[in-house]
Amino acid sequence: MNLKKTILSLIILFSISLFIASCEDDDGDKSFAEENWSAADQVRGGLLYDKFWKVNGTTEPTTDFDPTWSTQSTNARTGSDTWRCKECHGWDYIGDSGRYSEGSHYTGFSGVYATSSHDIDAIFDAIKDEDGDHDFSTVLSDDDVLDLTKFIKDGLIDISLFVDANGAAIGDSTNGATLYNSNCSACHGADGNTIDFDDDDGDQGVGFLANDNPQEILHKIRWGHPGSSMPSMVGSGLSDEDSGDILTYAQTLQ
Ligand code: HEC
Ligand code: HEC
Structure with missing residues (x-):
């Protein structure tokens, strides 16, 4: 009888530890964005969208945001301006379908308004784009990218x-x-x-x-x-x- 009880307790303990382990596994599978979403700051994201180096204390860029910037030639700006989210995606968030559809700011790049319906991992990865043509990983921390993701997910308006x-x-x-x-x-x-x-x-x-x-x-x-x-x-x-x-x-x- 005592032996039975002991075995039963051991089985219960073992199941509980399995259960806890599986919960931890679930947590481990969560992306950075999912795990930290509740701490994301859309106001800081809105400011980063404007001029990120004034917000995160990085050095103002002196080169152009290449290779992407050089794929267009209509907007003649150079240097730090070419890194500002707003310069390509617009103050109205609709890029070449909005105010920047013409004039000296025209690049032909699309906006980010439609992206707000994408899931947060997709938005996060599109912004950070490590080693891609849109690589911001050298000037934005993961927390910065997350704040920008929150801003794009929840902060955009239909102009x-x-x-x-x-x-x-x-x-x-x-x-x-x-x-x-x-x-x-x-x-x-x-x-x-x-x-x-x-x-x-x-x-x-x-x-x-x-x-x-x-x-x-x-x-x-x-x-x-x-x-x-x-x-x-x-x-x-x-x-x-x-x-x-x-x-x-x-x-x-x-
Ligand atoms: C605590 C002071 C303060 C308050 C409150 C404030 N602003 Fe400002 N605002 C500033 C400062 C400082 C600047 C930057 C000026 C500069 O760098 O030339 C600025 C910049 C601006 C700009 C120019 C941005 C640009 O592109 O150069 C506008 C427009 C503006 N504020 C409008 C407003 C409006 C509208 C409100 C109310 C919703 C407001 N501000 C509230 C201090 C303030
Ligand atoms: C030099 C221009 C440029 C700058 C600066 C820029 N982007 Fe982009 N961005 C693009 C281009 C081009 C694409 C690809 C658009 C496409 O595929 O239609 C893109 C794509 C994106 C996408 C994915 C859009 C989608 O629907 O898949 C997001 C989100 C995004 N950018 C956010 C940002 C943020 C946030 C910043 C500032 C940190 C930024 N971008 C700065 C040019 C730029």
């Missing part, structure tokens, strides 16, 4: 809901004024001109830029401006509609 084909923001300017005065005017002033973004070219404040490049400014309102004290409105808990309303009001400032 056509916020800015029309003529560049006019489609929001509620009255709500935007209230939100501008509580979230922006302390730094940029009630008229938007406290900080002049371009010392050479006349007054270029918030109103000027909101009209000149609404797609870019909506990105900056939502995520902040890399390397500055400017806060992210997504991070502050504002909805995307609220950010669109701020843009709409900002277009009325001159």
